[in-house]
Amino acid sequence: MPGTLDTSLESNLESVNKAEALCVDACKQIGLDEDGCMDLGLAVREAMINAVAHGNKYDTAKQVRLILESRADSLRITIIDQGDGFDLNRVPDPTEGDNLLRGSGRGLLLIQTFVDEFTVKKTIGGGAEVTLVKYTISD
Amino acid sequence: MSATITTRQVGDVTVVDASGKITLGEGSAMLRDQVRNLLGAGNRKILINLGEVNYIDSSGIGELVSCFTTVTGQSGQLKLLNLTKRVHDLLQITKLYTVFEIHDDEAKAVRSFS
Numbered sequence: 001m002p003g004t005l006d007t008s009l010e011s012n013l014e015s016v017n018k019a020e021a022l023c024v025d026a027c028k029q030i031g032l033d034e035d036g037c038m039d040l041g042l043a044v045r046e047a048m049i050n051a052v053a054h055g056n057k058y059d060t061a062k063q064v065r066l067i068l069e070s071r072a073d074s075l076r077i078t079i080i081d082q083g084d085g086f087d088l089n090r091v092p093d094p095t096e097g098d099n100l101l102r103g104s105g106r107g108l109l110l111i112q113t114f115v116d117e118f119t120v121k122k123t124i125g126g127g128a129e130v131t132l133v134k135y136t137i138s139d
Numbered sequence: 140m141s142a143t144i145t146t147r148q149v150g151d152v153t154v155v156d157a158s159g160k161i162t163l164g165e166g167s168a169m170l171r172d173q174v175r176n177l178l179g180a181g182n183r184k185i186l187i188n189l190g191e192v193n194y195i196d197s198s199g200i201g202e203l204v205s206c207f208t209t210v211t212g213q214s215g216q217l218k219l220l221n222l223t224k225r226v227h228d229l230l231q232i233t234k235l236y237t238v239f240e241i242h243d244d245e246a247k248a249v250r251s252f253s
Contacts, residue, residue: 013164038194038225045196049163095234103205106197106233113232 005068011056011081016048019066023077026068030075030136039114040075040134046107047079047130055083055128074116077132085122142166144173152184152249153177154220158191161199166192170199174206174217183215184252188245190221200233207239220248 005022009015023044027037048064056062059082067078094105112118117133142159144166155173160166170187177185187203203219210217218240222230230236242248 016163042196045162049196049198053163100234100238101204101208103201103208104197106200109233110197110229 002072003070006065008063008065011052011058011060011062011064013052015064016045016052019048019064019079020045022066022068023075026070026075027134030070032075032134032136036134040077040132043111043114043132043134044077044079046111047077047132050086050107050130051079051081051083051128054086055081057083073137074133074135078129079132080123080129081127082125083127085126085128086120088120142169144169146173146177149186149245149249152186152252153182154245154249155185155187156191157187157189158193160194161189161192161202162194162196163198167198167202170202170206174210178210178213178215183210183213185210185215185217186220186242186245186248186252187217188220189223189226192223192226195226195229200229200235204235204238216252218242218248218251220245 009019020041024037024041027040032040051064052058056064062082065080069076091108092099092105094102094109099105111132115132116135119131121129123129142157142161142165145156147154147156157166157170161170174185207217220242222241230239242251
């Protein structure tokens with residue numbers, strides 16, 4: 001069912017769980033199978049963790065904006081934080097060399113694995129705006 | 140389902156039975172604390188049973204890696220047992236399948252510790 005949800009969330013782990021649950025519900029509504037819903041839910045979870053932990057640094061004064069757009073052929077999720085933004089090209093590849101044994105840094109890899117489109121922009125305020133798109137019908 | 144982590148001893152190997160979610164804010168910290176406690180108590184042969192782990196995120200995966208490096212850094216051994224398909228797939232995506240020694244038979248896994 002096409003529709004848009006646009007909401008602001010606090011910078012905490014509850015928001016991460018809430019965003020993931022909202023995404024999984026939206027996935028079901030557009031007809032993604034169980035694995036597809038879990039995959040996209042994980043991608044949203046990772047993007048929310050980035051926004052809450054790395055972007056807003058759990059600052060209670062900062063919000064994360066979550067926009068879920070259900071379309072006939074896709075689900076588009078935009079997550080905007082109020083941190084300092086990041087350059088996707090400068091993020092180390094977690095599968096290479098010594099990075100393999102690091103205890104963190106795999107979230108973006110998982111996001112990119114489970115969505116059809118992934119873009120990162122810097123907002124006017126300087127934060128990160130990430131957009132995840134999953135199509136229900138593949139070519 | 141939230142995480143539960145229990146331990147049992149099989150010979151000189153400590154089996155850590157994890158279940159539920161191993162994610163940021165849930166099982167991840169529990170797993171870290173459990174492995175640290177085991178090391179503190181002198182246990183150096185640790186087998187983490189993930190057979191009942193139905194969900195893991197990058198924090199959970201990172202915690203497995205941190206536990207591995209911590210244990211091996213103290214001349215111990217840490218191996219994985221009974222990966223669910225989901226955990227198996229995520230370890231392949233992250234190329235960690237080559238880092239961990241992974242077993243699907245507990246008795247054989249226990250015997251594999253030197």
